[in-house]
Amino acid sequence: MSKSTVTNVNKVSLKSRQIRKKRKTVIHVPGLSKSECLCEPPADTNVNQNDEEDAHITVPEWRLHKVQSPIVLKHDETNQYDHFEPLEFHGHWDEGGDATLSNNGFTATLRFQNREPPVLLGGPLHDDQYVFEQLHFHWGGDDHSGCEHIFEGQAYSMEAHAVHFNKKYASFKAAADKHDGLAVVAFFLKATDDDEHPCFNKMTEAVKKIVKVDSTTSVPSDCLTWIKEEAQCKGYYTYQGSLTTEPYTESVTWILYTTPIHVSRQQVSEFRNMKSTACEQHNIVKNVRPIQTPPVHKKLDIIYARSHRKSSE
Template identity: 40%
Template sequence: MARTSTSLIYRIISLILLIFLYETIGEENLYHSSGGTASWVNTYKECGGKRQSPISLPSAAKAKAQEKFPKFERNNMYDSIPDFYKLTKNYHTIQMEPRFGSGDRPNFTGGPLHNTYILEQLHFHWAAEDEDGCEHSVDGRKASMEAHAVHFNSKYNNIGDALSKSDGLVVVAYFYNASDDVKNSAMDALTNSFAYIYGGKTNVTKKTKRFPISKLIPEIHHGYLTYPGSLTTPPCSESVTWIVYETPIPISHKNIGRFREFYKINPYLKNNFRPLQELNDRVIIGRP
């Protein structure tokens, strides 16, 4: 009887481990599993929707539809120094969240927006090669890396509530191009902190050298495109208004190399970008 009970316990433990292993491999294989990104729709139906991202964009000056939107209005928290940044390494990106002891958070409105949107997090997409590292393309060209500043509509309690709403999210996309002799102390501070998350930990709260997040995502008023789209990773929620700044920001080869180092820990975190999706009947609006 005791042997039977012990055998059953071992079987249960083995089954739990197999389920855990299967789920972990599935997450780590987000971009390179059998069937690739096209297989996401098998689990996440919205990934097969009609307003998916990323897409191929014209330049703002060449967009068929153009608007002279009002200026964006940011609060001063983008230029404030946070108490610390929470750094997260997950199965598809490196993510940073500014944390302020006051409880205040960066937010903005204006442009094509009708509400105020609160910054939730900033994350990055890159590739093994400089010419193919971002998700969106502009005039058929891609930059070395793309940063996504994810915001949620302030009329909802949190990003979880906003995720399923058509006006729930705004993602501001910035391109980065690898270049020589580039000095950006904020990017240096961010990539220096990667040493804390190259190891096994996936969620790290670390008081790194502090800097205003505007040093990574500057304020913009023109030279951007906007369109209705989705998250570029599962669940691919079609709740995003995209604002894509078309002028790349320079990044040093050393710093972008530090992003690429993550593939040594997770081989699937080498080209963490989704292929371009169909435009369908959406309208892209340019603000030259």
Template identity: 70%
Template structure:
């Protein structure tokens, strides 16, 4: 590759990824077991080109720029064409056509008035009447221009009040809400790993030397807990209490402070988790997000390579079992159907994951957030044993609205499986001492 080739690739950073041609004989495409889409494959191919280009750009002092471009491409997904057309028709084309039609009608009226004026002037050539006609024509012109200027405003206000143009929730959620919301981070991100991934036990390294993973304060019945519908998921936070901490295991000597817990699900009970374990997908996946206390806050920790720790739990829907502990949340979700709605839940609302957290074995690897800005700053801790809940409990989450108008529900907020561009170091913590809860 010549020195100009990386620059050529960088200049194409905003090319529509749908322009890629796909090879149906590409084994790598069809060997992926679940939920991989053609757009994701295009993103992967583009990222590989950009990574190659960045290795050359380092020599020219352009590492920071190349990092921003890579961040943009990771977060980029094509916008559904039907949504684009709907927005264009409602906000651009229809108002323009309306203005043109109003203009044609006014021109017709104006021309009719002028013809009448000329006819009357020829028959009754009186000076005073001619002046009156001229003033009348001026008033018509002023009225015409006024209506022409206000027509788009009138049409826009009518659409805003009566028509929702919210984008529908996709089978695969959009991760391009703000393409410019990128973060400049250190060079180690050039070769990072995007999450979620597929886990296979045979491809992991069994490790017995981790200290027990300590959950401190997660099950306390103190303070207040709040669950919120943010339009993407249901998020739980704590107030008026000491926040829980995660210590030990692959986190070594660092203390990680609880930030929030949220859920991922899909429109069926067989593909609602983000990580895949041994080729199997579950109904939901819960993520308990923690930040490294040495950085002071989640905002400051999110861009650090050891900034975050996320504990993941699988949930499996069944016909004949209702999880009594999980019912505290599944019932509360009924009160936050509307977007931005919130309600209080009992402070001990995490007891449904207590037994799973005491499991001796878990998987861990260094990955990324599965939502924007996709920072590769996460130590993932994944418990493979699913927690059983009822189908009705899972359905309550799907009934949450994703738009203010209530026209669309959050029926899928799962990021597709990411294909690593290098061999992963995945560890199976096979400690003889179980994780400890306090």
């Protein structure tokens, strides 16, 4: 991302804050009764929920209602909410700098170097900017069991997690245990007989080079174009949950795009060739955490938000 883009992001954020300060809007989140609304109603409020400029959810305590992840999602059991600000991806699929893919014995992890990291903002993230840390994958022993979240009873072949940390904490490490520390964007991948995804080949070609544990290879810097269409065009589900790996900290705003990205069976199978041990006797066959069922007294608060694009980028 260029310096001017960073400046624009800051300007947008600043403008949004100024607008909100000037024209405070009370919006009740579906699923909460009126008495539970956490907004302070100003005396002269003129509520107009159709005005996108004003539309902003002001419920910071929402983030304290956490559950362990992954979970089962059903559209009929979600709160439908159209008044988030647009969720914005900045720099995720841009060229520039370097990218590497590594085998840590558990998954394949993509990181960017020598460039401004991509930034995620808007949507359920309120005023905060979230900086891209890494993207990794989950998969299973067959093409029907490699995802972590389950949507409408359907399991997919893989799940990709783009992990971001809240910029106000300065680093992933510092943010990882904060209640608003992390934002993870999840994408499902579905293995099909003949839908080889040309953009995803940048990842699978690199996976072939990191079969050995603790190995790293370079990847083209624009290697995330396969998430672009999904991230720009569709609605998403969001809830407050946890990391799905140790230490399972409840610090994650999950953002899930549930329309699967089609790839080929061969593209998925390349990941299963990765070794999990230095002796090379064992492959990473399955790296999925089982579904977590919240305690009975804890209500699952999942929001479905339609995507709103600010730019035609």
